[in-house]
Amino acid sequence: MLHISALEKLVHELSRLPGIGPKTAQRLAYYILRSPSEYSVRLSEALHRVQAEVHSCPSCFNYTDNDLCKYCTDPHRNNESLCVVEEPSDIMRIESSGAFRGRYHVLHGTISPLEGIGPQNLRIQELIEKLSSDTRQVREVIFALDADLEGDTTVLYLTKQLTGLGLKLSRIAHGVPIGGNIEYIDDRTMSRALDNRVEL
Numbered sequence: 001m002l003h004i005s006a007l008e009k010l011v012h013e014l015s016r017l018p019g020i021g022p023k024t025a026q027r028l029a030y031y032i033l034r035s036p037s038e039y040s041v042r043l044s045e046a047l048h049r050v051q052a053e054v055h056s057c058p059s060c061f062n063y064t065d066n067d068l069c070k071y072c073t074d075p076h077r078n079n080e081s082l083c084v085v086e087e088p089s090d091i092m093r094i095e096s097s098g099a100f101r102g103r104y105h106v107l108h109g110t111i112s113p114l115e116g117i118g119p120q121n122l123r124i125q126e127l128i129e130k131l132s133s134d135t136r137q138v139r140e141v142i143f144a145l146d147a148d149l150e151g152d153t154t155v156l157y158l159t160k161q162l163t164g165l166g167l168k169l170s171r172i173a174h175g176v177p178i179g180g181n182i183e184y185i186d187d188r189t190m191s192r193a194l195d196n197r198v199e200l
Helices: 005-015 022-034 037-053 088-097 124-132 149-162 187-195
Strands: 081-085 103-106 140-144 168-171
Touching (some): 149 168
Parallel strands (some): 140 168
16 A cells, blocks of 8 residues: 555556556556656646547547548548458557558457457447448458457357358468467467468
8 A cells, every 4th residue: 555545546547557557557656756747747638638539430430530530531442351350459550561451440349248248339230230231342351350269259250240241251360470489389379370271
């Protein structure tokens, strides 16, 4: 216990951030205290500004501060390919590869019955409606979801929902990473790598 109410409150709020444990939250809180008061003001202003200006894109549900996000308004992107991701941050990872020039759809999570998250809690209905539309141009849907139980469950559910719409459904490959050493690959990853092997 820190026995300083305001400091304890700050540590508590920081520790609620993903990936931030109590010790890291405490270090961050002390860093903020040591910093000039202008830093706290700038941090507070940045938090208020992001809450006031940033919202979900009504088309793909990425974050934006405009009517539509930059990927939805870019006329040079391919309308026939749609990449489905869990979170907006996943888009940046895909974009950094330079290998995809289509459109996106963000689910904002994955199906996780243990956490009480079902299809109705995600942007799944919007995806189905978008792909069922008579005006759609999409020919292929690429699922870029994590290779874990929740990701697998979500892909299975979406595949069942989208089968029959005349779409090519695919999932990003999983397996041995480039530069990876087979000696250190876990059994599940090795199994995926063998299942996703490519012909030479």
